[in-house]
Amino acid sequence: MINEPTALCSYLVILLTGLFSYCGFRSRSVEEKYIFNPESILAWKEYHRLITSGFLHAGWWHLLWNMLTLYWFGPAIEFFLGKTQFLLVYFGAIIGGNLLSLYVHRHHEYRAYGASGGVCGIIFAYILLFPGVRLSIWPVPYYVPGWVYAIVFMLGSFYAMKHNNKGDIGHDAHLGGAIIGFLIVAALHPESVRFNPVIFSIVLGMAVLLLIYLWLNPVFLPVSSFFGRGSRTKPAPGALSKHKRENLEIDAILDKIAKNGIDSLTPAENARLTELSAKYQRRAESKKPESGLAI
Numbered sequence: 001m002i003n004e005p006t007a008l009c010s011y012l013v014i015l016l017t018g019l020f021s022y023c024g025f026r027s028r029s030v031e032e033k034y035i036f037n038p039e040s041i042l043a044w045k046e047y048h049r050l051i052t053s054g055f056l057h058a059g060w061w062h063l064l065w066n067m068l069t070l071y072w073f074g075p076a077i078e079f080f081l082g083k084t085q086f087l088l089v090y091f092g093a094i095i096g097g098n099l100l101s102l103y104v105h106r107h108h109e110y111r112a113y114g115a116s117g118g119v120c121g122i123i124f125a126y127i128l129l130f131p132g133v134r135l136s137i138w139p140v141p142y143y144v145p146g147w148v149y150a151i152v153f154m155l156g157s158f159y160a161m162k163h164n165n166k167g168d169i170g171h172d173a174h175l176g177g178a179i180i181g182f183l184i185v186a187a188l189h190p191e192s193v194r195f196n197p198v199i200f201s202i203v204l205g206m207a208v209l210l211l212i213y214l215w216l217n218p219v220f221l222p223v224s225s226f227f228g229r230g231s232r233t234k235p236a237p238g239a240l241s242k243h244k245r246e247n248l249e250i251d252a253i254l255d256k257i258a259k260n261g262i263d264s265l266t267p268a269e270n271a272r273l274t275e276l277s278a279k280y281q282r283r284a285e286s287k288k289p290e291s292g293l294a295i
């Protein structure tokens with residue numbers, strides 16, 4: 001019918017993301033200028049990267065998967081919320097996911113790209129607005145209620161954040177985007193919370209626990225570290241790689257400087273900071289690999 005609404009914004013976002021990603025595929029300089037990079041954002045105030053990284057992708061399959069998912073869920077959200085609120089949810093989720101990633105990786109040499117944070121925000125908005133929905137948890141070919149999907153997704157993303165040794169998937173951005181998209185819809189349409197209190201309580205409760213954990217434990221120490229000396233089990237030799245141990249060390253030292261100043265460091269900590277800084281400087285001056293970006 002001629003008067004039927006069209007998901008104009010959804011299709012426009014898909015088109016622009018495809019075009020921008022293609023430019024990134026063709027030009028390394030475009031990718032480097034707009035990719036998510038904590039150092040560029042924090043030191044050089046290039047805040048545009050919090051949004052522009054959502055228009056870049058690692059390759060055609062990465063782009064296709066994100067845009068297909070947006071095509072499946074985006075139009076329903078746009079029809080229900082309207083164009084302005086749809087864009088607010090989508091880009092709010094991209095920014096929210098990147099802000100969580102920025103906090104987690106604020107002391108790391110880290111780069112990431114992809115629209116997954118925004119797409120996850122749209123999916124979680126869909127779960128709140130349409131609580132009867134059943135979703136498939138890839139790669140399992142079975143459909144589960146939306147609230148089950150939300151729980152599995154959040155727990156799985158948090159676990160992956162702590163154990164993602166390869167570092168090629170930005171689980172923090174996915175999780176942050178899902179939470180922010182969900183909360184934006186809850187704020188815009190509080191009646192959805194009244195109709196779906198269980199789903200809202202589950203997601204909000206898990207989000208609050210995650211933020212508390214990150215605030216108290218910014219370097220991702222084991223959960224057992226919160227319970228004093230109750231457990232005396234020693235980790236198995238080699239349980240943490242040398243690279244991970246060094247990352248934890250430098251994160252702890254930098255957090256101590258941020259809280260108490262550089263004068264609070266012990267001589268041993270000063271020496272260790274100098275040693276690790278020199279090592280990272282040598283690494284930064286060497287040729288960076290072409291792969292290993294978080295998506």
